[in-house]
Amino acid sequence: MKYKVAVVGGGPSGACAAEVFAQEEGIDTVLFERKMDNAKPCGGAIPLCMVGEFGLPENIIDRKVRRMNLISPSGVEVSIGDTLQPDEFIGMCRREIFDKHLRDRAIDYGAEIVNGLVTSIEVPKNHKTTESQYTLKYQEFVQGSSAGVAKTMNVDLIVGADGANSRVAKAMDAGLYNFAIAFQERIKISEDKMAYYEEMAEMYVGDDVSPDFYAWVFPKYDHVGVGTGTVVNRPAIKKYQKNTRERVGDKIAGGKIIKVEAHPIPEHYRPRRVQGRIALVGDAAGYVTKCSGEGIYFAAKSGRMAAEEIVKLMKGGSHLPTQAEIENTYIKKYDGLYAPTYTVLDILQKVFYTNNGAREAFVELCKSKYVQQVTFDSYLYKRVQGNNPLDDLKLLGETFGSLIKGYSIAKPDEEINNPVESLKRI
Secondary structure (H helix, E strand, O other): OOEEEEEEOOOHHHHHHHHHHHOOOOEEEEEEEOOOOOOOOOOOEEOHHHHHHOOOOHHHOOEEEOEEEEEOOOOOEEEEOOOOOOOOOEEEOOHHHHHHHHHHHHHHOOOEEEEEEEEEEEOOOOOOOOOOOEEEEEEEOOOOOOOOEEEEEEEOEEEEOOOOOOHHHHHOOOOOOOEEEEEEEEEEOOHHHHHHOOOEEEEEOOOOOOOOOOEEEEEOOOOEEEEEEEOOOHHHHHHHHHHHHHHHHHHHOOOEEEEEEEEEEEOOOOOOOEEOOEEEOHHHHOOOOOOOOOOHHHHHHHHHHHHHHHHHHHHHHOOOOOHHHHHHHHHHHHHHHHHHHHHHHHHHHHHHOOOHHHHHHHHHHOOOHHHHHHHHHHHHHOOOOOOOHHHHHHHHHHHHHHHHHHHHHOOOOOOOOOOOHHHOOO
8 A cells, every 4th residue: 555645835844854764665755845946045054964865966055155354343353264174165055946856756755746826625523533634735837827727635644844835733632832934135236245255254243234143145156145134023024134134235236136035934843743643854843053044944844854754753664654753753863863963053142133232243253263163163063063072161261251342342222112113933
């Protein structure tokens, strides 16, 4: 007997899940993606470990960043990257290229691709105790039709990889989460200005560009992505983006905006990531880190991990896993590996991104070679670093000193009064 698995969403999490399912003879895999050339508003940074772990080819990486320029609210600049080895880098990619590559791999293994939008899911009341099928209702896009063709499909298991506004999450009553708005402009600049960003990315902090995050300039193939994000003052996102462009200044002067992108980004896990035989991965599950705002690696990793664990539980297509079985494998393993990373980055964001004094201290601390080493190693290899007691103790003292200095020179933060919209959840 063959069971049918629907993976809803064709980004990194969905594509990596579908790739695993498609290799199993006892599983029919259907991958839904509403927009094949989708370009999510995303910095597009991927860690070095992902290149090897996921077998990524060189031609989908636009730039290899080996230096990061950090700019404080008062304009202090610190360039980091001295601790990187010659073969170490942060990969920069365009999501439309990156996502398509991962989808194509799943298709090559036999996944059926449906270019359509899942609009609703009928969840049987007894789906946790029986093998009753789920019914997906979707609009399949066809050439010449703006609305598409209404269709349905019955499936035995669903993986929700459909992003922050996940319809799968709503159908399974996964609960709500807080979210940021990320806003990015792709800006085409002259070749001589692009030369500055050959191996360089930039990060700006200050309440003028974001009251609780950072702004970025990430280089791509023939342009730069300039963006910012915020949770606490989402209605002001365009003001923060304007201020970001002004802070970057001459480095993008004369550039042409070729694309504008905005999208919600989850701030924490969904309250429920598995219900019956429906499991969430990637942004739909809430797998974006605080402080760095990284989600690509964790999306791909969660999609692959969920699929691998579910495949094992299905025993060659002879068994449908229960909610408890999925939670005790996929969820338990994922949280065991990455909960420390999420916790540490949450703490760092609360300490260093909440006011200008702390932001000045953050940039000051990044002059430390030990801080640079720990930061890059943690990002590149996805392991919480820092296990030298003497250096850690020294760093604690430097942190207090930098905070005192930062508060003494920082300008006051602009007050935010946003009591209604800030309570909104998705």
